[in-house]
Amino acid sequence: MSVEIRNPRGQPLTTADRSNAVAESLRQIARVSRFADRKKGIRSYQSHVKTDPLIPLLFLLCFVIPTLAAVAYYGFIVSDRFVVESRFALRPALGSVEKAAPDQVGTNSGASTHQMVAQDSLITTNYIASRPMVEAMEKVLPLREMFSRSDIDFFSRFSPDKPIEKLVKFWHDRVHTAIESGSGIITLTVNAFDAEESLELSKAILAESERMVNALSVRAREDAVSESVRELQRAEDRMTKIRVAVAALRNKDGVLDAQKTNESNLKVIAELRSARINLAVQLIQGQRDLSPGTRRIQDMQAQLKDLDDNITRIERQSASEDPEQRRILADSLTRFEAFDADRADAEKYFAKVLVANERARIMAERQLEFFTMIVQPVKPESSTQPRRLLMILLIAGGAAVVFTTAVVARKYMA
Secondary structure, eight states: OOOOOBOTTSOBOOHHHHHHHHHHHHHHHHHHHHHHHHHHHHHHHHHHHHHOTHHHHHHIIIIIHHHHHHHHIIIIISOOBEEEEEEEEEOOSSOOOOOOOHHHHSOOOOOOHHHHHHHHHHHHHHHHTSHHHHHHHHHHSOHHHHHSOTTSOTTTOOOTTSOHHHHHHHHHHHEEEEEOTTTOOEEEEEEESSHHHHHHHHHHHHHHHHHHHHHHHHHHHHHHHHHHHHHHHHHHHHHHHHHHHHHHHHHHHTOSOHHHHHHHHHHHHHHHHHHHHHHHHHHHHHHHHSOTTSHHHHHHHHHHHHHHHHHHHHHHHHHSOOTTOSOOHHHHHHHHHHHHHHHHHHHHHHHHHHHHHHHHHHHHHSOOOOEEEEEOOOOOSSOOBSOHHHHHHHHHHHHHHHHHHHHHHHHHHO
16 A cells, blocks of 8 residues: 655655655764764763773872962072163263374274273163173172072072073173164163162163273273374375475475566566666657757666676576576476475375364363163162962963863873
8 A cells, every 4th residue: 555645735746856855864964973973983082081980180290289389489598689771872961982084194993982881781781681791790690699688489589609601691691781773772681689789780780881981981982082183193294295305306406486586577577667668758859859969868778788787697597597597496386386285185184184183182181971870770669570369370370271181181191
């Protein structure tokens, strides 16, 4: 007997309707099956956790013990640290060390002020973290006693019997520096186990750093003065050499100043020619009224001849070569002009070097204040390190992660 399946309307089902009904039934069966498997897996994992004897042990070792140790250490054992922060900048107070300018005195050893300050800032931060700084602090403060008192906890305490290398490493945990890239401000952070000691140590570090930087500037200023003195000596020797050469030329040619001698000769020639013109006019006027044989006419003619002879002689001395003359004014004038140009250049150069040398000497005698304090170190009123609650929470969180990882690994290994 066959049963005919009909839809809700009472009509027989088609082949497509039967296929859709079968597919829907299969999807429902698969959904129920997956849900049952998931519940079974959860119950299996829970039963595995409850029955695995290593899970409580892992919880104790990975979470409980580290958390209790963190609470015990940071809550009751670790010593308080008092932090002193100061900020300063390195800058010349009223100018920088000046050497002779390259375009004026022929030296190129001058350094940019900004480059010098940036370099001194890096030198300062490196010096603060160096062994020489630690040794300098040991001379002014009982550094080992400050870090090895009995009231400091064992893990934070420094053993006074350890070598200087260990003390430098311990120093890096107590003293930190940082430079702001834009402004060049240096931040110094000092943390010690006593507020007063932390303040004293911060002040001592600042004083020693300033002394070191000023010592560097003293060497730079002394170098500037020495270089200016050497350049001044070279300029003076050059000027003296040219002056000696000019004096030798004067003694050789018998002319004190060729330029002035030439100008004087030209002036004399002009005056002689003016006098000759006046005398020639008088002679022409006298010849109209007097005979050529009169005494006055003859005297005028004799004076004209003397004037012509003098003019010719002076012109020959100025521009021509006469074998009988001991001096050749034209050649002397050429040599004097060459020496005069060198002499003027040497004197100008010497004057510039002299000014630069005086400036360097004045700068070397000044005490330049490189340190500009922005935030003065002050005595802290309470400890800010260690951050007890934060450290406990971090250790507890890390322990929880370790415990979870151990449980998951245990499940997959089982």
